[in-house]
Amino acid sequence: MLPHPTPRLRFREMTFADLDVMSSMLGDPVVMTYYPAPKTRDEAAAWIEWNQANYARHGYGLWIVETNAGDFVGDCGLTWQQVNGRSELEVGYHVRRELQGRGYATEAASACLNFARDVVGVGLLVAIIHPDNAASRRVAERLGMRHLEDDGGGSGGEHMVRTVIGVELG
Numbered sequence: 001m002l003p004h005p006t007p008r009l010r011f012r013e014m015t016f017a018d019l020d021v022m023s024s025m026l027g028d029p030v031v032m033t034y035y036p037a038p039k040t041r042d043e044a045a046a047w048i049e050w051n052q053a054n055y056a057r058h059g060y061g062l063w064i065v066e067t068n069a070g071d072f073v074g075d076c077g078l079t080w081q082q083v084n085g086r087s088e089l090e091v092g093y094h095v096r097r098e099l100q101g102r103g104y105a106t107e108a109a110s111a112c113l114n115f116a117r118d119v120v121g122v123g124l125l126v127a128i129i130h131p132d133n134a135a136s137r138r139v140a141e142r143l144g145m146r147h148l149e150d151d152g153g154g155s156g157g158e159h160m161v162r163t164v165i166g167v168e169l170g
Contacts, residue, residue, distance in 0.1 A: 001059045001083055001119060003111035009073065011063040011111070018064055019071045021149045022048060031095045034130035050110065054079060060120065064090060065108045076108035078116055082129055083151050083164050088126045089116060093139065105139045113143050117169040126166035140165050 002011045014022070023044035032038040041046065054061030062077035069111055074095040082092045085086045091112045093105045109127075127140040128151065145165040 003115040034133045106142045148151045
């Protein structure tokens with residue numbers, strides 16, 4: 001199961017053949033500014049494994065996003081995240097540094113929102129965003145998302161406030 005292609009983009013599942021491009025993107029300090037640190041090659045491999053496990057368990061995860069010509073743009077998709085002690089479906093996205101600012105994240109995330117509503121059937125879709133990440137917040141707001149709450153969680157024992165914005169799909 002994949003989101004429908006958009007006018008400029010298509011989706012496919014991640015494989016280990018994507019390790020070089022994923023490692024490059026997830027290891028880029030600019031792309032990963034609002035993460036604790038850029039990811040190593042081993043962490044990028046674990047990212048791919050995590051998404052493959054999500055495909056097997058849920059039928060979706062973060063997908064590779066490519067232009068219709070087959071050029072790597074980034075990743076975007078749906079993953080279950082803990083928000084203030086409960087599971088919420090999140091839309092997440094990363095775009096290669098040199099392609100940022102061209103609307104690719106919004107276009108891909110919109111297709112994933114439609115997938116969440118039409119295929120997954122969830123009533124709420126969230127985005128968990130670092131409070132200082134204005135660009136990511138603008139993408140989510142273009143999807144119709146609005147501030148819901150703050151979350152003091154984070155993965156790996158981090159204690160940072162994350163802004164949770166969302167949109168009802170029902």
